[in-house]
Amino acid sequence: MPSESLRWETLEALKNSPKGKVVFDPRWSERGEVRTFVNTLSPSQLDVLQTVCDEVQSESPEADDVSDVSNPVPLPVMSLLSPKAMETAGCIILFEEGQRKKAKMALRLRQEEQEKLVEAAANAESEQLKRFEELMELKQRQEFQTQSSLMNLRLREAELEKQRQTEGRERLRNLNNIQEEILQLNQLLEPSSQTDSALSASSLGSYSARGNHLCSQVSEVARKTAEGEFPSMEDMTVAERTLLDMRALIRQMQQELVRAQERKKEQEQEEQRRKEEQVQAQQEAKRKAEQAAKEKAQKKGLQNSAEDGTMKWYKELQNSAARCAQACQQLQSPKDAQTKTLKLELQKAATIPVSQISTNSGSQLREIFDRIDKLLSGRPVVSGGRSVSTSQHPQALEFVSYKLAEKFVKQGEEEVASHHEAAFPIAVVASGIWELHPQVGDLILAHLHRKCPYAVPHYPPMKDGTPVEEYQRILGYRVNDSGVEGQDSFLKRMSGMIRLYAAVIQLRWPFGSRQGAVPHGLNHGWRWLAQMLNMEPLADITATLLFDFLEVCGHALMKQYQGQFWKLILLLTHEYFPRIEAVTSSGQMGSVIRLKKFLEVCCLKSRAARVSCAFTPTHDDEQ
DSSP states (O other), X not given: OHHHHHHHHHHXXXXXXXXXXXXXXXXXXXXXXXXXXXXXXXXXXXXXHHHHHHHHHHHSSOGXXXXXXXXXXXXOOXXXXXXXXXXXXXXXXXXXXXXXXXXXXXXXXXXXXXXXXXXXXXXXXXXXXXXXXXXXXXXXXHHHHHHHHHHHHHHHHHHHHHHHHHHXXXXXHHHHHHHHHHXXXXXXXXXXXXXXXXXXXXXXXXXXXXXXXXXXXXXXXXXXXXXXXXXXXXXXXXXXXXXXXXXXXXXXXXXXXXXXXXXXXXXXXXXXXXXXXXXXXXXXXXXXHHHHHHHHHHOSSOBSSOOHHHHHHHHHHHHHHHHHHHHTHHHHSOOSHHHHHHHHHHHXXXXXXXXXXXXXXXXXXXXXXXXXXXXXXXXXXXXXXXXXXXXXXXXHHHXXXXXXXXXXXXXXXXXXXXXXXXXXXXXXXXXXXXXXOHHHHHHHHHHHHHHOGGGTTOOOOOOTTOOHHHHHHHHTOOEETTEEOOHHHHHHHHHHHHHHHHHHTTOOOTTSSOOSOOTTOHHHHHHXXXXXXXXXXXXXXXXXXXXXXXXXXXXXXXXXXXXXXXXXXXXXXXXXXXXXXXXXXXXGHHHHHHHHHHHHHHXXXXXXXXXXXXXXXTTGGGO
């Protein structure tokens, strides 16, 4: 029925409406509580109740049984025991039971949902607890691993520290052994331990200085250990390298000692041979002088050139110098920067010591000589703050020998020409080097003959087609863009070179071990003087060279050849000097006058038996 469905909807609406929250009890009528209930209703609730009652009356013909409740006045007691009322009460009871079932169903569903939620929450909590436990376990494992790593690291560091301590103590023991060995080796380098050594004092001093320097290097390393530190690997490398250097130095000294002993033995043999040769040379010189005097008496005129043997010797020297220059051509004209730098360093090392020789050198001469000897022997020398040696290039020895000989001649050309007394210190060093290194001596002669052909003696003839300037250059004149040098400058240079030559042939290095004749001795001076007197004199140059040569070397020749020398002086005075005057013009008489006065003094002193004073060099003490 539509009304029935509408009734249930109305009751549902009343139940859900805040105005219809009425507690209904179907047993109110039995207990006589209906009126009491109606009186307790609010006006709005009474309106709802009235509406329900009206709907019920409209559906039932017995609507009159329902009293009007619109009026809030006290209602009469309603009898709910009517069938309609009972039906309504039954509907209400059914509705309430249905609602209770729905409520129970909803409650059960809600309980199930709550149980599911509780179960889900429990599962989530269990899962979270499991994850938490896993995280805690992972964290504990990580902490354990970290602690294990730290412990292993500390153990490793402790092992490394122990190993470092062990290695440090081992290095310290090795360092002490190295220092002890170096000190023992250094004692072998002391000059006091080489009393009977064949080495010179300068060589022993250089070895001792080098050994002391190596000892100081090791002492510097050992000084760190005195402060409680162990030597590092770098320190041990320095110490081991120093030990190797010390051993190499000992080997070098021993090798040099063996070579010195061999040289000494050879020198003794050569000394004996030279003494014999000297005696033979003196006898040969006397014989040649006598023969030359006889030949001169037989000849109507003098020669224009030297003897064939002298010219052959002159050409051999020039060829030897040319071969030496060709051998060091690569070093003479370097193409790369490194070779060019080496060339400059070698040239400085060879020429600077010669430039330092002067009249007041004194004790410095020995130091200069040792530096040159070391360079020519292949040992390192310091030049310009850098170490240089002829072992750095295969052509270095030829280059140094060539430049050294050239520098000696240049010193005679310049230094001796300006300061005549400088001839002796330069000559004594040159003679000592010549004695130890004969190749340098031959190169000195070659350079001297090239710049001063009169030292051969040789008067180069002018060949057909030769330009005048080129011929003057052959004669020894300097020719440049401004022209040919003046005669005074030319004579001054020739004078310096012939004075140097005259000093070389009579001097020897005083600190050497050889006691024999000088390598290029007075017999060559006698040969030069004799051949000069056999050649036609030249204006100016002949008088100059004879005066300079006799002033420097006359005393030594007089002591060596005695009577034969005085015969040569008389020949020069009475026969050769007039020829010099004959070829000399009035404007060139300066050198002739000096020679004439010199010869007059010689003749006077010869007659008075005081000849030695005239020929004693100014620096005789340096001989």
